[in-house]
Amino acid sequence: MTSSLHGLSSRETYGTLSIGAAMTSPEKHVLIVGVGSIGERHLRCFQRTGRVRLSLCEINPELRRRIADQYGVERAYADLDSALADPPDAAVIATPASLHIPMAIQLAEAGTHVLIEKPLSTGLDGIDELRETVARRKVCVAVAYVLRHHPALRAMREAIRSGRFGRPVQVVVVTGQHFPKYRPAYREIYYRDRAMGGGAIQDALTHTMNAVQWLVGPIDRLIADAAHQVLEGVEVEDTAHLLARHGDVLASYSLNQYQAPNELTITVVGTEGTCRLELHRHRWAWMTEPDTPWQEQTFEGLQRDDLFVAQANAFLDMLDGEAEPTCGLEEAIQTLKANLAALASADDGQWKLTGNK
Numbered sequence: 001m002t003s004s005l006h007g008l009s010s011r012e013t014y015g016t017l018s019i020g021a022a023m024t025s026p027e028k029h030v031l032i033v034g035v036g037s038i039g040e041r042h043l044r045c046f047q048r049t050g051r052v053r054l055s056l057c058e059i060n061p062e063l064r065r066r067i068a069d070q071y072g073v074e075r076a077y078a079d080l081d082s083a084l085a086d087p088p089d090a091a092v093i094a095t096p097a098s099l100h101i102p103m104a105i106q107l108a109e110a111g112t113h114v115l116i117e118k119p120l121s122t123g124l125d126g127i128d129e130l131r132e133t134v135a136r137r138k139v140c141v142a143v144a145y146v147l148r149h150h151p152a153l154r155a156m157r158e159a160i161r162s163g164r165f166g167r168p169v170q171v172v173v174v175t176g177q178h179f180p181k182y183r184p185a186y187r188e189i190y191y192r193d194r195a196m197g198g199g200a201i202q203d204a205l206t207h208t209m210n211a212v213q214w215l216v217g218p219i220d221r222l223i224a225d226a227a228h229q230v231l232e233g234v235e236v237e238d239t240a241h242l243l244a245r246h247g248d249v250l251a252s253y254s255l256n257q258y259q260a261p262n263e264l265t266i267t268v269v270g271t272e273g274t275c276r277l278e279l280h281r282h283r284w285a286w287m288t289e290p291d292t293p294w295q296e297q298t299f300e301g302l303q304r305d306d307l308f309v310a311q312a313n314a315f316l317d318m319l320d321g322e323a324e325p326t327c328g329l330e331e332a333i334q335t336l337k338a339n340l341a342a343l344a345s346a347d348d349g350q351w352k353l354t355g356n357k
C-alpha cells in the first residue's frame with residue numbers, strides 16, 4: 001500500500017503551509033538562537049509555516065550578516081542579552097548542547113517559550129532550575145527530536161499503540177551514514193568534543209534512543225560498546241553498539257557514522273506481529289503471519305525540510321494551546337539520562353541504570 005502525503009490532515013501537511021492556523025492565530029515573534037547548520041534550517045522552516053515573524057541571534061558576525069540577508073531577517077542580534085531587550089514570544093535554541101540549559105533558563109525567565117535542539121544537554125546540571133523556571137514563568141518547552149515528525153514513524157507508533165502487533169517484546173535498531181558527506185565541517189564544530197555534545201552517542205544515537213522510547217517507553221538500563229574507528233581529525237566515538245532494556249522490552253542498537261549507505265531501520269517485534277521503519281525509504285512495513293509478504297505504507301516525496309516544517313507547526317500549535325509537546329521536557333530528560341548512561345558504560349564496560357524507572 002502506498003500513501004501520498006496529501007492523505008495527511010492539514011495539521012500534518014508536509015511541505016505546505018498550515019493556512020488555517022495562519023488565519024486564526026496572531027503572528028508570533030520567534031527568535032532563532034544560533035544560525036549554524038540546524039539553526040538556518042529552523043529559520044527557513046519556521047518561515048515556511050507563514051505563521052511567524054523572525055529574528056535571529058548569532059555570535060559569528062559574518063554568518064549573522066549572511067543569514068540575515070539571505071532570509072530577509074531585519075533583527076539580527078550578536079548575543080542573547082541584546083535579543084532579550086525585546087523578548088520574543090518563542091525561541092529555538094540551536095547552539096551546541098552544552099549551552100542549551102543556561103540559554104533555556106534565561107529565555108524562560110524572560111517569559112519566552114522554547115524549542116530546544118537535541119540533545120537537551122551534556123549533563124544534568126541546571127535541569128532542576130530549568131524545571132522550576134518553566135513552571136514559575138508558565139512557559140512551554142519542547143525538544144526538537146525531529147524523527148517524531150516523520151509520518152512513517154508516526155503511523156508505525158499508532159499501529160503499535162493500538163495493540164495491532166500485540167505486546168512489544170524486542171527492538172532492533174540498525175543505522176549508519178557517511179557523516180563527512182553530510183557534515184563536511186564535523187572537525188570544526190561541537191561534534192569533535194563530547195563536552196559540547198559531540199561523538200556518535202550524543203549526536204546520532206540519541207535520535208534513535210528517543211524514537212524507540214516514543215514507541216515502547218524509556219530505557220531503564222543499558223550496556224554500551226563504542227569506539228573511534230574511522231573519522232579523520234577527531235577522537236570521539238564514531239561507532240556505537242548498545243544493548244538496552246526499555247522496561248520488559250529487549251533492545252539492541254548499532255550505529256556508525258562512515259558507511260556509504262544512509263540508512264535507519266527500527267524493527268519492533270510484538271507477540272502478534274513485527275513492524276519495521278525504513279526511514280531512508282520513507283516507509284514502514286509489517287508482517288503478522290510467517291511466510292507471507294511484508295505489507296507496507298510509503299510516504300512518497302518527503303524532503304528533510306518537510307519534517308522541520310511539521311515540527312515548527314507542531315510547536316506553534318502547542319503555543320496556541322492546541323497540542324501537547326511532541327517531545328516534552330521530561331521525555332527529553334529521560335533520553336538525556338540514556339545518553340549519559342551510554343557514555344559512562346562505553347567508558348567502563350559496565351551495565352548502567354539510567355534512573356528512568
Ligand SMILES: NC(=O)c1ccc[n+]([C@@H]2O[C@H](COP(=O)([O-])OP(=O)(O)OC[C@H]3O[C@@H](n4cnc5c(N)ncnc54)[C@H](O)[C@@H]3O)[C@@H](O)[C@H]2O)c1
Nearest residue numbers: 034035036037038039057058059060094095097117118189
Ligand atoms: N535535529 C537534527 O537533525 C540536528 C542536526 C544537526 C545538529 N543538531 C543539534 O543542533 C545543535 C547545533 O548544531 P549545528 O550542527 O547547527 O552546529 P553549528 O556549529 O553548525 O551551529 C551552532 C551555531 O551556534 C552559534 N553559537 C554558539 N554560541 C552562541 C551564543 N552564545 N549565542 C549565539 N549563537 C551561538 C555558533 O556560532 C554556530 O553558528 C546541536 O545541539 C546539535 O546536536 C540537530
